Every structure is written in C-alpha cells, then in structure tokens.
Amino acid sequence: MSIVEIIIIAIVEAMDCFAVAVSTGLAKSGIRYSRAFMQAVSFGVFQGGMTLLGFFLGGFAERWFNAVGTPIACTILCILGGRMIWGAIRGDAGEEEGEQIAAKNLTVANILLLSVATSIDAFAVGISFAFINANMVFATSAIALASFIMGIVGYEIGRHTAKRFKTKIPEIVAGVILIGIGVKMFF
Numbered sequence: 408m409s410i411v412e413i414i415i416i417a418i419v420e421a422m423d424c425f426a427v428a429v430s431t432g433l434a435k436s437g438i439r440y441s442r443a444f445m446q447a448v449s450f451g452v453f454q455g456g457m458t459l460l461g462f463f464l465g466g467f468a469e470r471w472f473n474a475v476g477t478p479i480a481c482t483i484l485c486i487l488g489g490r491m492i493w494g495a496i497r498g499d500a501g502e503e504e505g506e507q508i509a510a511k512n513l514t515v516a517n518i519l520l521l522s523v524a525t526s527i528d529a530f531a532v533g534i535s536f537a538f539i540n541a542n543m544v545f546a547t548s549a550i551a552l553a554s555f556i557m558g559i560v561g562y563e564i565g566r567h568t569a570k571r572f573k574t575k576i577p578e579i580v581a582g583v584i585l586i587g588i589g590v591k592m593f594f
Contacts, residue, residue: 420532
C-alpha cells in the first residue's frame with residue numbers, strides 16, 4: 408500500500424471525527440479549549456489504537472465486531488445526538504447559564520463515548536491492513552494525526568458558526584449530525 412493511499416484512508420477515517428467535532432463546537436461553544444483539545448487528543452488516540460487493535464486481532468474479531476460493534480456505535484451517537492436536540496428544545500436557561508451547562512455536558516465520559524463511537528471504522532480498517540501488510544507505524548500515525556487535526560479544526564468551525572447564531576438551531580443541527588453519523592454507520 409502506498410503512502411498516498413494511507414494518507415487518503417487517514418483523512419477518510421478522520422471525517423467522522425471532524426463531523427462530531429463540528430457538532431460539539433456548534434452545541435457547546437462555551438466549553439474551555441482544554442476540553443476541545445482533550446476531545447481531539449482522544450479522537451487521535453482511539454482512532455490509532457483501534458486501527459492497531461484491528462490489525463492485531465485480524466480475522467478473529469471481524470465476525471464478532473461486524474455483528475456487535477456497529478449497532479453499539481450507532482446507539483451511542485444517536486443517544487448523544489438525541490440528548491443535544493432535547494436539550495436545545497426544552498432548555499430555556501440564560502445565555503451564561505446555558506454555556507455553563509454546555510461546558511459540563513462535555514465530560515470525560517462523553518468524550519470517551521464519542522471517541523469510541525467514531526473509531527469503530529478504524530478497527531475494520533486495521534483488520535484490512537493485516538491482510539495487505541501495510542506499514543502499520545505510518546498508517547497508525549497518519550490516522551491518529553489526521554483525527555487529531557480534524558478534531559481541532561472541526562471544533563473551531565463549529566464554535567465560530569455557533570457564535571454567529573443566537574438561537575438553538577446550531578445545537579439542533581449538531582444533534583442531527585450525530586444521529587446522521589450513527590444511522591450511516593448502521594446502514
């Protein structure tokens with residue numbers, strides 16, 4: 408597998424991280440940069456780690472993972488997306504209080520759940536890398552770095568977009584994006 412092909416796969420793998428980071432920025436413009444950075448680091452670590460795990464487990468895990476992993480990831484993303492939409496519709500807290508609530512909602516647990524859900528595809532990519540003898544040091548590094556960068560860029564795009572809107576529409580859009588990613592994974 409060529410370097411260009413691995414870079415393309417890394418960018419494609421990072422697109423889910425980008426979409427989730429955009430939705431996080433849209434819905435949670437009040438969070439500290441340290442939390443957004445933590446989310447991006449988590450995306451990179453999980454994407455790279457799941458790629459390696461898939462590589463090492465190979466064919467054994469493929470049958471189990473295809474049956475169980477995708478519905479779990481879909482469920483996680485749909486629940487988090489639904490919570491965002493529900494919070495936007497029913498929430499009538501003041502702007503400052505709303506930002507404090509948003510900051511609290513991006514907990515370490517939520518970051519880890521989002522990271523696991525977005526890294527499901529990376530596991531399958533790792534399995535395929537085992538069969539084609541890809542350079543795993545480069546492939547894992549490229550996927551982890553692309554996911555980290557997409558996490559930072561996506562969050563910033565979402566945050567700047569949310570500042571332009573003074574309504575709950577960005578938070579609703581963010582929830583719809585997460586649900587859409589989950590449904591796409593399922594089908």
